[in-house]
Amino acid sequence: MALDRRSLLRGLVTAGTAAASGQAVVSEAAVRVAPAPDTVGMLYDSTLCIGCKACVEACREANGLEADTAYFPGELYQAPVALSARAKNVIKLYREGEKTAFMKAQCMHCVDPACTSACMLGALKKREKGIVSYDASLCIGCRYCQMACPFGVPTFEWSKAAPKIVKCELCRHRLVEGRLPACVEVCPRQAVIYGTRALLLAEAKRRLAAHPDRYVPKVYGEHDGGGTQVLYLAAVPFEKLGLPELGTEPVPSTARTVQHGIYKGFVAPVALYAALGAVLFRNRRRAGPEAEEEEPS
Amino acid sequence: MTSQAQPVGGPLLTRPFKFLLALVGAMGLVVAWRAAAGLGATTALSDGYPWGLWIAFDVVTGTALACGGYAVALLVYILNKGRYHPLVRPALLTSALGYSMAGFSVLIDVGRPWLAWKLPIQVWNWNLNSILLEVALCIMAYTIVLWIELSPAFLEAGRQSARPRLRGFAERATPVMERLLLWIVALGMLLPTMHQSSLGTMMLLSGPRLHPFWNTPWLPLLFLVSCLAMGYAAVIFESTLSSHFFRRPRETRMLAALSGVMVWVLAAFGGFRLGELALRGELARLARLDRYALFFLAEIALVALPLLMLASRARRNDPRSLFQAALLLMLGGGLYRFDTYLVAFNPGDHWSYFPAVPELLFTLGIVAFEIVAYIFVVKKFPILRGQPPAPARAAAAA
Numbered sequence: 043m044a045l046d047r048r049s050l051l052r053g054l055v056t057a058g059t060a061a062a063s064g065q066a067v068v069s070e071a072a073v074r075v076a077p078a079p080d081t082v083g084m085l086y087d088s089t090l091c092i093g094c095k096a097c098v099e100a101c102r103e104a105n106g107l108e109a110d111t112a113y114f115p116g117e118l119y120q121a122p123v124a125l126s127a128r129a130k131n132v133i134k135l136y137r138e139g140e141k142t143a144f145m146k147a148q149c150m151h152c153v154d155p156a157c158t159s160a161c162m163l164g165a166l167k168k169r170e171k172g173i174v175s176y177d178a179s180l181c182i183g184c185r186y187c188q189m190a191c192p193f194g195v196p197t198f199e200w201s202k203a204a205p206k207i208v209k210c211e212l213c214r215h216r217l218v219e220g221r222l223p224a225c226v227e228v229c230p231r232q233a234v235i236y237g238t239r240a241l242l243l244a245e246a247k248r249r250l251a252a253h254p255d256r257y258v259p260k261v262y263g264e265h266d267g268g269g270t271q272v273l274y275l276a277a278v279p280f281e282k283l284g285l286p287e288l289g290t291e292p293v294p295s296t297a298r299t300v301q302h303g304i305y306k307g308f309v310a311p312v313a314l315y316a317a318l319g320a321v322l323f324r325n326r327r328r329a330g331p332e333a334e335e336e337e338p339s
Numbered sequence: 340m341t342s343q344a345q346p347v348g349g350p351l352l353t354r355p356f357k358f359l360l361a362l363v364g365a366m367g368l369v370v371a372w373r374a375a376a377g378l379g380a381t382t383a384l385s386d387g388y389p390w391g392l393w394i395a396f397d398v399v400t401g402t403a404l405a406c407g408g409y410a411v412a413l414l415v416y417i418l419n420k421g422r423y424h425p426l427v428r429p430a431l432l433t434s435a436l437g438y439s440m441a442g443f444s445v446l447i448d449v450g451r452p453w454l455a456w457k458l459p460i461q462v463w464n465w466n467l468n469s470i471l472l473e474v475a476l477c478i479m480a481y482t483i484v485l486w487i488e489l490s491p492a493f494l495e496a497g498r499q500s501a502r503p504r505l506r507g508f509a510e511r512a513t514p515v516m517e518r519l520l521l522w523i524v525a526l527g528m529l530l531p532t533m534h535q536s537s538l539g540t541m542m543l544l545s546g547p548r549l550h551p552f553w554n555t556p557w558l559p560l561l562f563l564v565s566c567l568a569m570g571y572a573a574v575i576f577e578s579t580l581s582s583h584f585f586r587r588p589r590e591t592r593m594l595a596a597l598s599g600v601m602v603w604v605l606a607a608f609g610g611f612r613l614g615e616l617a618l619r620g621e622l623a624r625l626a627r628l629d630r631y632a633l634f635f636l637a638e639i640a641l642v643a644l645p646l647l648m649l650a651s652r653a654r655r656n657d658p659r660s661l662f663q664a665a666l667l668l669m670l671g672g673g674l675y676r677f678d679t680y681l682v683a684f685n686p687g688d689h690w691s692y693f694p695a696v697p698e699l700l701f702t703l704g705i706v707a708f709e710i711v712a713y714i715f716v717v718k719k720f721p722i723l724r725g726q727p728p729a730p731a732r733a734a735a736a737a
Contacts, residue, residue, distance in 0.1 A: 124689075126386060156544055162472040163457060163464040180457070180464055183450020185389035186471045192547040194686055197386045198450065200379030205450040267547075288547055294468070297543035300556055301470050304536070311533060318525040321417050326521060 077153045077239055081172035082212065083271030084226065085242040087249070088283065089256055090233035091144040093133055097225035097234065098122065101131040101148075104213055104224035127199040130210040131225050136282055143276060145283040146234060148225070149174060149195045149210035150263065151271035153239075154292035157187035157196055166196070166207070172239075172271060173212045181207055192267060192286050192293050239271045246273050268292025344428055344492065344721035347585045351718060359707040366704020369697045370447055378450060381697040387690025388681075392698045395680035397444035397705055399538055400673045402478065403562075405437020406570030407577065408485060409531040413567075414597070416524055425724040426590060428492055429581060430574050432722050435485035436709045442482055444705060445475075470541045477534035484527045490516060496720045535566040542679050551621045552635045553683035557611075562676070564608050569672035571601050572645075575665035579658060587723050595655040598664065605646040605668070609639060634674070634682050641671025 102109065102120060109120035110128040122129030124147075131148040151174050157166045158174060165181035168174055183205060187196045199205035213223035221227065226236040235242070246261040262280045263270035267288035276283055304310060373381040384391050407430035415424045446452045457464065458475055466472060494516060497509025539562030546554050555561070575594050582589045616622050625632045645664035654660040681692070694702075717723050 124386075158466075159468045160471060160544055161466055162469045162475065163461060164466045167466075178451075179454070180461075181451055182454050182458065183452070184471060185450070186469075186541075186544075188386060188389035189684070190544040194387065198389060199377075200384065200386075201377055202379075203375060203377045205377060286547060293547060294544055296546055296556055297470060297540060298468055300543060300559060301468075301473075301537070301540050304540075304559065305473075311529060314532065315525055315529045318417070318528050319522060322521050322525055325416065 077269065077271070078172060079238070079240065081153075081239045081271060082217075082237065083151055083172075083239045083242055083273065084212070084223065084234050084236050085246055085273045085275070086146045086234045088143050088145060088233075088274065088276035088278075090231045091133070091146065092231055092233075093135060093144045094230065095121075095133050096228045096230065097146065098129065098131055098133055100224040100228035101210075102129065104216060105130055107208075125195060125197055127197045127201075127205075127208040130208060134284065136278060138278075138282070141278065143278045143283065144233075145276075146225075147193075147195075147284065148272065149212070150193055150267075151210075151212060152267060152293070153269035153271065154294065156190035156192065156293040159294035159298060160186040160190040162186070166209075170214065171212075171217070173214050174209075175211045175214055176207055176209065178206045183207075190294070192288055239273075242273055246275055249275060265290040268295070343425065343724050344495075345723070345725040346496070346720055347718045347723060349718060351715065356711065356714060359711045362700075362704050362707035363711060364704075365700050366708065369701045369704070372697065373447060373701075378448075381695065383692055383695040383698065385690060385692065387686035388684070388692035390680060390684075391692055392694040392702055393444050393448040395677050396673075397702055398441045398448075399680050400676045401437055401441045401444070401705070402538075403535065403566040403569045403672060403676055404573045404669060405434045405441070406531060406535065406566040407431075407574040408434030408488070408570070409528065409535075410567050410570030411574055412488075412524060412528055417528070426574060426578060426593060428489065428722045429577055429717070430570075431485060431489045432492075432713060432716055433573060433577050433709075435482070435489050436712050438478065438482040438485055440705045440709055442478060444701075447701070470537050470544065474534045474537045474541060477530050477537070481527070481530040481534065484523055484530060487523050488520070488527050491520070492720050492722055531566065532563065536560065536563040538562050538676075539679070542684075545684060548685055549679075550631045550683040550685065551619070551624065552616065552631055553679045555615060555619070557615055558679070561608070561612065562679075564604060564611075565672045565675055568601065568604050568608060569669055571597055571604075572665040572668035572672070575661055576669060579662045579665070581717070581723055585717065585723060589658060591656060591658050591661070594658075594661055595652075598649045598655050598661060599652075601668075602646060602649045605642055605649070609642045609646065613639070631683070634678050638671060638675045638678065641667055641674060645671065 099120065101107075107130065108128045110122035110126060111120055113121040113123055122132050123134075125132055131146065134145045134147060136143045136145060151172065153172075155166075155168070155174050158164070158168060161167070161180075162182060162184065163180040165177050165179075166174060166187050167177070183198075185196075185198055185207075187207060188194075188198065196207050196209045198207060213221075213225075216223060222236050226234050235245075237245075243261065243264060246264075250257055250259060250261065257275050257277060258279055260280070262274035262276070262285050263272060266285070268291060274280065274283070274285065281287060369381060378384055382391060382393075408427075411424075411426050411430040415427050446455060449455065458472070459479060491513075494509045494513050497505050498513065500506045500509065536559035539558030539560070542549060542553070543556065543558055575598065578590050578594060581587055613622070625635065645668040648654055648660055648664040648667075654664075
């Protein structure tokens with residue numbers, strides 16, 4: 043087979059056009075999704091939290107989760123150390139010398155979440171009030187949401203033969219009954235409060251202005267990763283509490299820009315298909331039916 | 340109209356064949372265990388590492404190694420090297436088997452496979468932002484396309500069947516197939532272009548937790564080129580082994596021409612990776628010589644080495660060097676993809692992953708099944724080119 047490099051390169055270029063054309067638009071600013079006015083969330087103030095973990099137990103009860111006793115095996119004491127299929131909400135302690143700070147981990151309910159961008163059939167989706175909620179009937183169990191979430195929030199029922207994804211859904215089953223999320227309701231210090239994102243953000247900024255000495259001068263989640271609906275105030279840098287530095291672009295924006303750049307209007311694949319078909323057709327006509335016989339042996 | 344291909348024939352149940360069947364059996368046990376006890380009992384996966392060996396190797400690396408059909412089809416059909424080119428059918432067979440088994444691995448890996456039917460059916464629920472959805476649909480379609488592309492081989496066997504019904508069907512289906520095949524073949528080039536690049540785009544969503552060596556918006560292009568390179572390497576690998584074990588004529592001349600092209604592809608791939616990293620100002624991180632730097636350097640070495648080997652025309656024409664270069668390249672491309680999905684992914688220091696024994700057994704079983712099925716098909720159906728004429732055979736035996 044004599045191989046002409048030039049014609050091969052031409053072929054490769056045709057094939058690569060789709061992928062390459064996507065790169066041109068990466069620089070385009072992604073369209074930012076503004077949260078709807080009724081979007082709800084929570085504000086957690088690390089300086090008010092005393093680490094009593096009442097919220098951890100209240101969450102378990104409200105969501106009908108099994109007790110996570112792995113940390114104290116054999117004892118009737120639930121003490122989850124990390125988010126898992128048995129804990130949608132945990133309290134962690136940060137300690138450095140004398141200084142301590144508490145951290146509450148649960149779903150951040152991003153304004154523009156990576157998990158909902160990943161999910162094939164929309165099992166994870168922003169539904170009523172902007173809550174990132176889960177519909178098991180649409181979940182194949184692929185776990186791309188777990189790969190996508192920069193906070194490591196979605197968890198999986200590894201021990202079950204018919205597993206589901208487990209994550210905080212802001213107690214949406216309680217909200218429809220007019221009740222507060224369980225963690226908010228039980229908190230003795232109002233370290234975590236519930237409301238619309240707009241109101242919570244205003245409250246967070248009021249606290250920052252009133253006690254500038256008490257806080258790191260930032261509301262985590264205002265812009266981080268495109269904004270989250272669960273907001274944080276703390277006295278120590280947020281990275282130390284396990285909240286990643288994400289920049290202000292929504293986490294899924296790069297992937298989305300590249301993907302939609304390549305597949306905009308499905309033009310590139312259709313054009314490529316037409317081009318491939320045309321080349322094949324031309325080749326077949328030019329070669330004629332006897333082409334098959336003249337194979338070198 | 341027939342090709343020059345012939346069934347290899349000969350006994351099927353040889354000793355190595357039985358050994359491979361035992362491995363397939365072990366895989367069957369793992370599947371049963373996983374179905375009964377869940378993924379936690381059978382894998383080392385965790386909430387930190389939700390994707391492990393089965394995705395990173397069986398699917399992401401496996402489908403790239405199964406790109407021989409794609410790579411050779413590009414050459415043969417687009418560059419017009421004859422429809423019954425002797426490399427096409429074996430390459431298509433390896434690809435069809437590779438993609439089918441990748442699909443099977445996914446079904447075992449996902450937690451709720453009984454709902455997978457919804458993916459191609461429930462169009463109204465499609466999330467058009469989901470790159471995985473595109474990959475999943477594309478791979479499903481391509482697997483079907485590959486078997487259709489291969490169907491002339493089965494029809495050819497059918498036309499010679501002793502059963503009149505089967506013969507009649509094959510005779511009626513052949514002209515229809517002849518007419519359709521062009522559009523199927525075009526689809527067979529479009530679909531891998533789409534999903535092999537998208538397999539790269541997919542990891543952009545994990546961007547914040549992906550090491551900068553691998554986290555680049557050029558992932559789709561790098562994945563596309565790597566699958567082409569691995570596809571060619573796989574064709575060389577499979578063709579060399581086939582001519583050795585089944586005593587077929589060597590395709591060295593064709594393979595050498597193929598690898599002349601590969602040199603350019605490899606140089607472009609390696610050069611682009613290093614250049615792009617330099618442009619982003621991340622090259623200095625290599626000096627740390629940490630785990631990431633070592634894996635990255637291994638990838639570059641596994642591209643540079645075959646590149647140097649194939650750059651010499653003399654070595655390209657030597658079947659042994661050619662085979663070695665192909666092997667290195669399969670490793671290098673495989674490592675690049677494996678790294679992007681596993682090594683580069685960092686969910687935090689408190690998580691770790693190393694595949695559990697059942698995971699390894701499953702993957703081993705998948706590979707064994709592919710070999711078993713390949714041997715079965717080439718012995719029963721016209722896939723490989725026929726025996727060489729007598730003088731050539733004598734020369735090969737000498």
